[in-house]
Amino acid sequence: MDYVGTALAETSLPAISPLAGEPIERADAERLAGVLKALADPARLRLLSLIQSAPEGEACVCDLTAPLGLSQPTVSHHLRILTEAGLLEREKRGVWAYYRLVPTAIGAIADLLTPPRKRATKKAAR
Amino acid sequence: MDYVGTALAETSLPAISPLAGEPIERADAERLAGVLKALADPARLRLLSLIQSAPEGEACVCDLTAPLGLSQPTVSHHLRILTEAGLLEREKRGVWAYYRLVPTAIGAIADLLTPPRKRATKKAAR
DNA sequence: TGCGGATATGCAGGCGAATCGATGGTGTAG
DNA sequence: CTACACCATCGATTCGCCTGCATATCCGCA
Numbered sequence: 339m340d341y342v343g344t345a346l347a348e349t350s351l352p353a354i355s356p357l358a359g360e361p362i363e364r365a366d367a368e369r370l371a372g373v374l375k376a377l378a379d380p381a382r383l384r385l386l387s388l389i390q391s392a393p394e395g396e397a398c399v400c401d402l403t404a405p406l407g408l409s410q411p412t413v414s415h416h417l418r419i420l421t422e423a424g425l426l427e428r429e430k431r432g433v434w435a436y437y438r439l440v441p442t443a444i445g446a447i448a449d450l451l452t453p454p455r456k457r458a459t460k461k462a463a464r
Numbered sequence: 465m466d467y468v469g470t471a472l473a474e475t476s477l478p479a480i481s482p483l484a485g486e487p488i489e490r491a492d493a494e495r496l497a498g499v500l501k502a503l504a505d506p507a508r509l510r511l512l513s514l515i516q517s518a519p520e521g522e523a524c525v526c527d528l529t530a531p532l533g534l535s536q537p538t539v540s541h542h543l544r545i546l547t548e549a550g551l552l553e554r555e556k557r558g559v560w561a562y563y564r565l566v567p568t569a570i571g572a573i574a575d576l577l578t579p580p581r582k583r584a585t586k587k588a589a590r
Numbered sequence: 591t592g593c594g595g596a597t598a599t600g601c602a603g604g605c606g607a608a609t610c611g612a613t614g615g616t617g618t619a620g
Numbered sequence: 621c622t623a624c625a626c627c628a629t630c631g632a633t634t635c636g637c638c639t640g641c642a643t644a645t646c647c648g649c650a
Contacts, residue, residue: 356509356510356512356513356516357512357513357516357565357570358516359517360513360517361510361513361514361517361531362509362510362513364506364510367506367507367509367510367513368506370506370509371503371504371505371506371508371509374500374503374504374509375501375504375505375607377497377500377504377577378497378500378501378503378504379497379501379607379608380490380493380494380497381493381608382497383482383488383493383496383497383500384482384487384488384490384493386482386483387482387483387486387487387488387493388487390482390483390484391485391486391487398626398627399626399627399628400625400626400627405487408608408609408610409609409610409611410610410626410627410628411609411610411611411612411627411628411629411630412608412609412610414627414628414629415608415609415628415629416608418628418629430627432617432618432626433616433617433618433625433626433627434626434627435626435627435628439483444483444577444578445577445578447577448574448575448577448578449574449578451570451571451573451574451577452570452571452574452575452578501637505637505638507638507639524596524597525596525597525598526595526596526597534638534639534640535639535640535641536596536597536598537597537598537599537639537640537641537642538638538639538640540597540598540599541598541599541638541639542638544598544599556597556646556647558596558647558648559595559596559597559646559647559648560596560597561596561597561598
C-alpha cells in the first residue's frame with residue numbers, strides 16, 4: 339500500500355480518533371489501517387518485541403532471523419514494512435544494519451485507540 | 465484465522481505487552497495479530513467509528529451500508545469479523561440487528577501498545 | 591398461512607501479501 | 621586484490637482476504 343509510506347513520520351496519523359466524535363473520513367481510515375496493517379502480523383510483532391528487548395534497544399538482521407525462524411530475505415522484508423510505516427528506524431554501521439523503535443510511534447497509535455479518556459476535545463461540539 | 469475467534473472476549477489478549485520486558489511468544493503474537501488484523505481495514509475502522517458516533521452508540525446494518533458505500537453482504541461480513549474479534553457485540557431486536565462497541569475491548573489493545581511508560585509491573589488495585 | 595423486508599451465508603473472482611531461493615551490492619578482513 | 625559476511629532486492633509461488641451476486645434464514649405483519 340502506497341498510502342502507508344512513511345505514514346507516521348510524515349503524513350502523520352489521522353489526527354482524529356476513530357472512536358471519538360464524528361465518524362472518520364475514508365482517507366483517514368485508510369491511513370490508520372495502513373499503519374495497523376503493518377502491526378497486524380505475528381512476525382512483525384515479534385520483531386518489534388525482539389528489538390525492544392535487545393541489549394541496547396537495537397538489533398541487526400542477523401540477530402533476528404534465528405529467533406523468528408524465518409529466512410533472512412523475509413525478515414528484511416518485514417523490517418522494511420515496519421520502517422516504512424514509521425515504527426522502526428534504520429542505522430547502518432559497517433556491514434550491519436541496526437534497527438530500533440521509533441519512540442513515539444506506537445504510542446501515537448495507542449492514543450488514537452484510547453479515546454474514552456478525557457482527552458481535551460475542548461471544542462463545545464454540543 | 466480461527467485463532468482469532470472471540471480472542472478478546474474469551475481467550476483474552478496476550479496479557480504481556482509486545483513492548484515490555486521479554487520478547488513475546490509466537491502464540492501471543494498470533495493472538496494479538498489476529499485482533500489487530502480485524503482493526504487493520506479501512507471499512508472496519510469506519511464501521512467502528514460510525515457505530516460509536518451513532519445516536520445511542522448502536523447501529524443496525526441498514527444504517528451502515530450507505531455511508532460506507534459497500535453492499536449489505538459485505539458490511540455484514542465486516543461486522544462479523546469485528547464481532548468475532550471481540551470488538552463488537554450484536555443484539556437482535558425484531559428484524560434488526562444492532563451492533564455496539566464492546567467498551568473495554570479497544571482500550572485493552574491500546575494498553576498493550578502503551579508500555580513505553582514505566583507502568584508499574586504490579587497491577588494497581590482499583 | 592403467506593408475504594415482504596432485514597440479515598446472514600455460500601460461492602467465486604481478483605488483488606495484495608508472505609515466504610523463499612537466487613542474485614547483486616557493499617564493507618571488512620586477510 | 622581477493623574472499624567472505626551482511627543485507628537488500630528480484631522473481632516466483634502460494635495463500636489469504638475483500639468484494640459482490642445469488643441465495644438462504646429469520647421475523648413481523650396482514
